[in-house]
Amino acid sequence: MSLARSERIALVATMTEVGPDAPTLCDGWTARDLAAHLITRERRPDTGPGILIPAFAGYTDKVRRKAAEQPWTELLELVRSGPPIWSPLRPLDSAVNTTEMFVHHEDVRRGAPDWEPRALDPADEAKLWSALRRMAKMAYRKASVTLVLESLTGDRVVAHKAGDREVVLTGAASELLLHAFGRDAVRVETTGDPADVDAVLALERGL
Numbered sequence: 400m401s402l403a404r405s406e407r408i409a410l411v412a413t414m415t416e417v418g419p420d421a422p423t424l425c426d427g428w429t430a431r432d433l434a435a436h437l438i439t440r441e442r443r444p445d446t447g448p449g450i451l452i453p454a455f456a457g458y459t460d461k462v463r464r465k466a467a468e469q470p471w472t473e474l475l476e477l478v479r480s481g482p483p484i485w486s487p488l489r490p491l492d493s494a495v496n497t498t499e500m501f502v503h504h505e506d507v508r509r510g511a512p513d514w515e516p517r518a519l520d521p522a523d524e525a526k527l528w529s530a531l532r533r534m535a536k537m538a539y540r541k542a543s544v545t546l547v548l549e550s551l552t553g554d555r556v557v558a559h560k561a562g563d564r565e566v567v568l569t570g571a572a573s574e575l576l577l578h579a580f581g582r583d584a585v586r587v588e589t590t591g592d593p594a595d596v597d598a599v600l601a602l603e604r605g606l
Contacts, residue, residue: 401492401493402493403496403500404493406497407478407500409504410500410503410504410507411475411478413507413508414434415475417510417511418430418471419434419471421507421510422511423503423510424505424506424584425506431467432463432467433503434474435467436463437499437503438466438474439459442482442483444487497527498527498530498534498580501527501576502580509582509584516571519571519573525572527573527576528550528575528576531556531572531575532556534579535548535558538579538605539558539559539579539599539602539604540559541603541604542558542559542599543595543598544562544565544566544599545561545563545564546561547565547568548567548575550570550571550572551569551570558579564592565591566591566592566595566596567590567591568587568589568599569587570585574586579604579605581603581604
């Protein structure tokens with residue numbers, strides 16, 4: 400089973416456990432809102448531009464809010480089943496949904512105040528590290544200092560190059576990936592001048 404599929408199944412299990420009104424790390428969204436986002440993304444390609452282009456965001460949000468009105472169990476089944484057979488995302492599930500499902504699963508898990516990181520299989524951590532390497536430069540493009548990401552296995556990637564001042568973020572690949580996607584509820588260690596570290600941690604991050 401692919402990581403995208405296993406994370407999708409785990410996400411649905413977590414959503415089932417916490418319920419539709421549980422908070423998430425997605426600002427202002429409950430688990431219901433997040434489920435509606437996922438099925439809108441996979442089943443309403445006409446809303447795709449609104450995810451990236453602010454001018455179309457109102458339409459995308461309208462469709463998402465309408466989708467959220469469905470019964471909770473139906474929403475969960477639509478998330479679990481994934482992209483329909485006619486969706487261009489279906490044959491690309493591993494490519495486009497590995498990080499999507501992992502990050503949003505953690506959005507639900509870490510919406511609770513007593514969250515703890517999961518112990519992931521090393522092979523899954525390696526897949527997340529590969530994903531992080533591909534998007535790191537885009538995620539940290541607004542950094543004002545050189546930024547290095549270092550995994551617990553010693554792998555390193557320069558996420559941004561800007562002069563001699565350097566900040567290093569160290570942690571599990573999964574934690575670093577979440578940070579790169581703009582999440583602050585992560586467990587990472589920092590090295591560098593305190594002011595530079597604070598600036599990096601306050602960055603607007605993501606794709």
